[in-house]
Amino acid sequence: MNDYNTLALLVDELWLKGKNRGDYFRAMKENIEKALKAWHKKRVNVKIESQRFLLRSETPFTEETLLGLKRLGGIFQVIPVREIPLDYDQLMDPILKELDAREDQNFTFKVETLRSFKKYPKNSMEINRHIGHLILEARPNLKVDVKNPDVMVKIRVLPEHFYVSTKTLMAPGGLPVGTNGHLVTMLSGGFDSPVASYLMSKRGCKQTFVFYYSYPFVGEEVKEKIEKLASVLGTYQAGSKLWIVPFGKLQKKIAKTCKENYRTILFRKFMVECTNKLAKRINADALLTGDSLGQVSSQTIGNISLIDEVSLMPIMRPLIGFNKKETIKLAKEIGTHDISVIPHDDACSMFAPKHPVIKPKNDYWHEYSKENDFSDELNNALDDAEVFDISVNGLLTSCQNH
Amino acid sequence: MIYLDNAASTPIHPEVLKTLNESLELYFANPSASHKLGKTQKKLIDKVKLNFLSLMNGSGGQLVFTSSATEANTTIIRGLDLRAGDQVFYNKADHPSLVNAIENLSEKGVVPVAIANRIDGLWDLNELSEKISEKTKLVCLAHVNNQTGISQHVERLGAILKDWKNCHFHLDGMQAVGKLDVDLSKIGSSSYSFGAHKIQGPKGIGALYLKNGVSILPLLLGGSQQEGLRSSTENTPFVLSFEKAFEIVNKNLNDVNEKMLELNKYVRETISSKNNQFEFPYSIENTVPQILMLKIEGISSDIILRHMEEEDIYLASGSACSSKIKGYNPTFEALGIDEKFHKNFLRISFGPGNDLKQIQSFCDTLVETVEDLKGFMR
Numbered sequence: 087m088n089d090y091n092t093l094a095l096l097v098d099e100l101w102l103k104g105k106n107r108g109d110y111f112r113a114m115k116e117n118i119e120k121a122l123k124a125w126h127k128k129r130v131n132v133k134i135e136s137q138r139f140l141l142r143s144e145t146p147f148t149e150e151t152l153l154g155l156k157r158l159g160g161i162f163q164v165i166p167v168r169e170i171p172l173d174y175d176q177l178m179d180p181i182l183k184e185l186d187a188r189e190d191q192n193f194t195f196k197v198e199t200l201r202s203f204k205k206y207p208k209n210s211m212e213i214n215r216h217i218g219h220l221i222l223e224a225r226p227n228l229k230v231d232v233k234n235p236d237v238m239v240k241i242r243v244l245p246e247h248f249y250v251s252t253k254t255l256m257a258p259g260g261l262p263v264g265t266n267g268h269l270v271t272m273l274s275g276g277f278d279s280p281v282a283s284y285l286m287s288k289r290g291c292k293q294t295f296v297f298y299y300s301y302p303f304v305g306e307e308v309k310e311k312i313e314k315l316a317s318v319l320g321t322y323q324a325g326s327k328l329w330i331v332p333f334g335k336l337q338k339k340i341a342k343t344c345k346e347n348y349r350t351i352l353f354r355k356f357m358v359e360c361t362n363k364l365a366k367r368i369n370a371d372a373l374l375t376g377d378s379l380g381q382v383s384s385q386t387i388g389n390i391s392l393i394d395e396v397s398l399m400p401i402m403r404p405l406i407g408f409n410k411k412e413t414i415k416l417a418k419e420i421g422t423h424d425i426s427v428i429p430h431d432d433a434c435s436m437f438a439p440k441h442p443v444i445k446p447k448n449d450y451w452h453e454y455s456k457e458n459d460f461s462d463e464l465n466n467a468l469d470d471a472e473v474f475d476i477s478v479n480g481l482l483t484s485c486q487n488h
Numbered sequence: 489m490i491y492l493d494n495a496a497s498t499p500i501h502p503e504v505l506k507t508l509n510e511s512l513e514l515y516f517a518n519p520s521a522s523h524k525l526g527k528t529q530k531k532l533i534d535k536v537k538l539n540f541l542s543l544m545n546g547s548g549g550q551l552v553f554t555s556s557a558t559e560a561n562t563t564i565i566r567g568l569d570l571r572a573g574d575q576v577f578y579n580k581a582d583h584p585s586l587v588n589a590i591e592n593l594s595e596k597g598v599v600p601v602a603i604a605n606r607i608d609g610l611w612d613l614n615e616l617s618e619k620i621s622e623k624t625k626l627v628c629l630a631h632v633n634n635q636t637g638i639s640q641h642v643e644r645l646g647a648i649l650k651d652w653k654n655c656h657f658h659l660d661g662m663q664a665v666g667k668l669d670v671d672l673s674k675i676g677s678s679s680y681s682f683g684a685h686k687i688q689g690p691k692g693i694g695a696l697y698l699k700n701g702v703s704i705l706p707l708l709l710g711g712s713q714q715e716g717l718r719s720s721t722e723n724t725p726f727v728l729s730f731e732k733a734f735e736i737v738n739k740n741l742n743d744v745n746e747k748m749l750e751l752n753k754y755v756r757e758t759i760s761s762k763n764n765q766f767e768f769p770y771s772i773e774n775t776v777p778q779i780l781m782l783k784i785e786g787i788s789s790d791i792i793l794r795h796m797e798e799e800d801i802y803l804a805s806g807s808a809c810s811s812k813i814k815g816y817n818p819t820f821e822a823l824g825i826d827e828k829f830h831k832n833f834l835r836i837s838f839g840p841g842n843d844l845k846q847i848q849s850f851c852d853t854l855v856e857t858v859e860d861l862k863g864f865m866r
């Protein structure tokens with residue numbers, strides 16, 4: 087996989103964008119260039135060729151770079167391509183090389199030619215048939231299957247060269263990060279919030295991650311886990327930030343002053359209030375959580391309504407209709423599952439009431455909220471937060487000016 | 489700062505630091521060099537070895553400096569060249585450098601046999617005497633347990649093992665040296681390991697005592713330093729610092745122990761009178777005064793640990809080496825402690841830097857913290 091000097095990146099919805107298309111392509115190009123700078127490090131020529139991005143580098147693209155590129159929102163497919171001079175006799179060698187590189191050697195294939203250079207003397211059907219025949223001759227164990235082939239051998243005919251490809255890496259699709267607003271993503275360490283983050287990355291949302299750190303009720307290992315998650319999620323972004331906000335002291339204060347069965351939902355209330363304050367500080371547009379309706383007591387319709395009441399900004403909940411299994415499946419695909427499963431102490435469960443409130447009474451909630459204004463504490467917590475920059479290749483560095 | 493994690497590591501003694509600084513500057517040459525600069529060091533190291541042997545009453549034996557007590561333990565466990573079918577007696581309550589290294593031998597067919605612990609934490613020597621046989625080729629145990637502070641009756645074990653000439657008797661004395669007056673001739677063990685950082689010396693140096701006539705295969709091969717028992721350039725500054733730390737700790741042993749006992753008793757009496765959530769599972773008679781294990785029912789020890797840390801008080805919730813494993817603690821299991829309480833233990837380990845005023849302040853803070861937390865924690 088590591089000797090491709092050319093990559094074709096197919097975009098997803100960008101071509102839908104009518105008059106704004108140029109802006110979207112510019113944002114996409116910027117993100118691609120950022121990713122290349124972080125992952126590939128060598129000089130790359132990025133060109134837009136008939137609505138696709140064509141990346142050419144003198145040093146072959148590494149596996150890492152391919153994985154990095156295939157995480158970018160807005161890209162539909164990453165296709166490693168062999169560029170061959172427009173000489174028909176030179177076509178077979180690289181095709182066989184591609185096929186021989188596969189682990190299994192008893193697969194079916196189909197040749198598909200796209201002749202963009204219409205003046206080329208052979209037409210697509212002729213090329214398909216002839217190349218198919220040559221492959222069968224050279225590798226008799228292979229079979230042709232035109233309906234459902236294991237490998238699609240794609241040949242593209244251009245005025246100066248052929249492009250040959252046999253592999254397609256699926257990317258998230260959607261829109262490039264940065265074209266659809268700025269969210270503050272509330273991370274918890276579980277399965278849900280990272281998946282929610284991924285879903286909104288591919289909808290083009292720039293994100294700032296926030297974690298409410300309940301030290302001294304939980305220890306460093308929880309913070310380390312969040313940093314690992316943010317590092318993975320950062321690779322779906324194009325440069326993001328992580329805020330670790332100290333929350334233990336306030337949590338204790340809340341736990342000591344409120345009715346036991348309201349603890350969890352009140353923790354949430356103040357976290358959401360704090361996230362609103364953060365969003366305002368950094369000019370974000372909305373909040374993002376991993377809520378799924380009815381999954382736990384704080385995610386009942388009643389509790390969600392109360393939380394929405396305190397939030398000045400809209401709260402995006404892309405997992406609202408997800409079942410746990412669906413979330414976990416996606417978590418595995420995006421690479422956060424194995425981090426989310428690491429066991430850690432969870433302050434909320436330490437304080438968890440025996441019978442958390444499911445249908446909260448508005449009266450008590452409002453009374454408590456009125457009597458307990460923790461605005462100053464929340465502002466102080468934000469002032470004391472530890473902030474990290476997350477590069478597109480997932481490196482966290484301490485950020486002093488935030 | 490109130491530092492109560494001395495069983496994990498101790499602050500370096502100012503005099504040891506002085507020795508270290510001076511010798512780092514002075515002894516830059518290689519002790520194996522043929523010139524004067526090397527030979528002086530070689531002689532110094534040999535002299536230090538003899539000093540250690542004489543202070544521990546192990547004359548006639550051999551001393552090998554290692555990088556740690558873990559290395560010293562592994563050198564014995566691997567270096568005896570045990571064969572399939574041979575039995576090794578060990579204690580699952582001991583430090584992982586014994587337990588893991590011994591259980592690893594089962595890969596080549598050696599049979600690890602876990603000895604039983606009595607409810608008071610002491611070895612069940614009756615059971616051990618019944619189980620031991622010609623097949624038992626190694627008895628490998630810790631003199632003082634690093635988490636509980638239990639000080640074992642090593643001389644009684646030594647007497648039992650005297651009759652088993654083909655059985656190697658190894659003791660890990662990492663937590664014993666500097667807390668007990670270790671007399672190797674009385675114990676009669678075939679080998680004994682210990683290290684510097686528990687006695688106000690630097691981390692990175694340990695020692696292995698081998699009784700006269702004991703032969704082992706080296707762990708490291710190379711330039712055949714230390715009679716071929718441990719290839720590697722000898723670390724003269726660390727050797728000299730180790731000696732210094734050892735001399736200081738043993739010179740003041742009785743006085744210090746008296747002080748430690750006073751602190752230990754103070755904690756036991758004070759906090760249990762204030763709150764019935766505190767419990768001390770092991771008696772003062774069966775433990776070294778420096779290590780005190782405390783059970784606090786109802787609140788996870790990690791949470792208390794971090795609350796104390798916020799007050800600049802440092803202690804441990806298990807041994808540093810195994811504290812990464814959440815909840816379950818193999819030492820506690822081997823001691824017959826129900827798994828649901830594994831998260832409820834704190835280890836307080838006193839050191840020469842502690843005084844009664846500190847300990848009073850520690851007790852107040854601990855009681856306050858627990859009182860504060862117990863109202864709303866599950």
